[in-house]
Amino acid sequence: MRRIVVIGGGQAAAALIGKLVAEGVQDGITLVCAEPIVPYQRPPLSKAYLLGEMSRDRLFFRPEGWYAENGVTVLLGTRAVGVDAAARTVTLSGGCVLAYDDLVLTTGAWPRTLPAAIGGTLDNVYAVRDLSDADAMAPAFAAGARCLIVGGGYIGLEAAAVAAKRGVTVTLVEAASRILQRVACVETSDFFRALHRSHGVDIREGTGLVRLTGDGAVTGAELADGTRLDIDFAVVGVGIQPDTALADGAGLALDNGIACDAHGRTSDTHIWAAGDCASTPWRGDRVRIESVGNAIDQAEIVAHNLLGRDVTYTPAPWFWSDQYDCKLQIAGLNTGYDAVHVKAGADGARSHWYYRGGDLIAIDAMSDVRNYMVGKRLIEAGRSPAPAVVTDPATDMKALLRA
Numbered sequence: 001m002r003r004i005v006v007i008g009g010g011q012a013a014a015a016l017i018g019k020l021v022a023e024g025v026q027d028g029i030t031l032v033c034a035e036p037i038v039p040y041q042r043p044p045l046s047k048a049y050l051l052g053e054m055s056r057d058r059l060f061f062r063p064e065g066w067y068a069e070n071g072v073t074v075l076l077g078t079r080a081v082g083v084d085a086a087a088r089t090v091t092l093s094g095g096c097v098l099a100y101d102d103l104v105l106t107t108g109a110w111p112r113t114l115p116a117a118i119g120g121t122l123d124n125v126y127a128v129r130d131l132s133d134a135d136a137m138a139p140a141f142a143a144g145a146r147c148l149i150v151g152g153g154y155i156g157l158e159a160a161a162v163a164a165k166r167g168v169t170v171t172l173v174e175a176a177s178r179i180l181q182r183v184a185c186v187e188t189s190d191f192f193r194a195l196h197r198s199h200g201v202d203i204r205e206g207t208g209l210v211r212l213t214g215d216g217a218v219t220g221a222e223l224a225d226g227t228r229l230d231i232d233f234a235v236v237g238v239g240i241q242p243d244t245a246l247a248d249g250a251g252l253a254l255d256n257g258i259a260c261d262a263h264g265r266t267s268d269t270h271i272w273a274a275g276d277c278a279s280t281p282w283r284g285d286r287v288r289i290e291s292v293g294n295a296i297d298q299a300e301i302v303a304h305n306l307l308g309r310d311v312t313y314t315p316a317p318w319f320w321s322d323q324y325d326c327k328l329q330i331a332g333l334n335t336g337y338d339a340v341h342v343k344a345g346a347d348g349a350r351s352h353w354y355y356r357g358g359d360l361i362a363i364d365a366m367s368d369v370r371n372y373m374v375g376k377r378l379i380e381a382g383r384s385p386a387p388a389v390v391t392d393p394a395t396d397m398k399a400l401l402r403a
Helices: 011-022 064-069 131-140 154-165 186-198 245-249 292-306 369-381 387-391 397-401
Strands: 004-007 029-033 072-076 080-084 089-092 097-099 102-105 109-111 146-150 169-174 202-205 209-213 220-223 228-230 233-236 240-242 271-273 278-282 285-287 318-323 326-332 339-344 350-356 359-366
Touching: 004 011, 011 029, 011 292, 064 072, 080 245, 102 292, 131 233, 146 154, 146 209, 146 228, 154 169, 154 186, 154 233, 154 318, 186 202, 186 318, 186 326, 186 339, 186 350, 186 359, 271 292, 326 369, 339 387, 350 369, 350 387, 359 369, 369 397, 387 397
Parallel strands: 004 029, 004 102, 029 072, 102 271, 146 169, 146 233, 169 202
Antiparallel strands: 080 089, 089 097, 109 240, 209 220, 220 228, 278 285, 318 326, 326 359, 339 350, 350 359
16 A cells, blocks of 8 residues: 655645545545644634634534545644655654655745744734634734734735724834835735725834833834834734755755655655645746645645656646735736736726736736636736736726637
8 A cells, every 4th residue: 555644734735635535545645734633724814713704613624534534544733753765754743653655745834933032932922824823812802902013914914904803903014115015016015005004004114123022921012213012912924934844854955945846746756745835846937836726736736646647737826815805816926027007997996917028927906806817817828918908998808818
């Protein structure tokens, strides 16, 4: 019996195992999961779940019993602490050693945290990675509480939206000159700055955090502009870093994560990787895409290749973020864009179309599902209508797909 060991408990692990089972693999799969629960969705943790709009049971991809029913051995609350690539074994936290024929690393990523020297380890300072984090911080989101959000990326903005909707007084600080600077154009930053301010969020850009203060638990913050804030809790959203510790210890090649080929295979022919921890070739470069869509697609490609099908993974990046009543949908990667064109939609909807040298490479759509779907399909097909055509209110957008 072929032994496939999967390490991780998120979207990629669930997609990989689901595809293998669907393809008829009924024995030999072992899932090693550090958390005490089976794989579940992560994006709702900073959105619907934290708001109380999504119950805990709805987070899970499949009920726990599904795994045993389909011949999958699940080791919960068990951490993989070492990989011996030569011997093809994984050492577990309890000392047990698992042998494998193929190993799949779906270890995800860790949120960057603040150093202890500036108060990062004080109580009531939170980051969002897993369910225990969300459960720990949920009681803090009470009406009248005072919150500092550190970081103006999507995680920080989503946390700010939840807090504001709960009646929390929110201050968000971003050290860069604008929110979303690393991931979005000025127009998208402007849209979300205005949206958050309309809900009472105090956004301070170009202002870094000097330190969090408090005796045991956080009670204040000192900002680079000299401001001192009284706060009850803080949420840190300053990016994530791929979890490559096992891969590094096994001697695998690393390059912005675990370096994989277009099949999902690492530098060791019997070890594969998928999801936020893995980087993959794309258009002559190497990318690591932090998204649900990538985790699913990449993991399913690995599943096919574990079955000997020699399938190549071609990323088709897409993302989303929910803030208040606005759904942001993103397709493509905007790296290297040189122009952004704005298309107004109905009822305040709008979309931002990124071009590079005349090529359409990405779209940000704010509550504009129709134009998002058109843009996504155009990007995936490698088609680039002229910006004047895209932004013309008279253009039949669906017709662009038939042209």
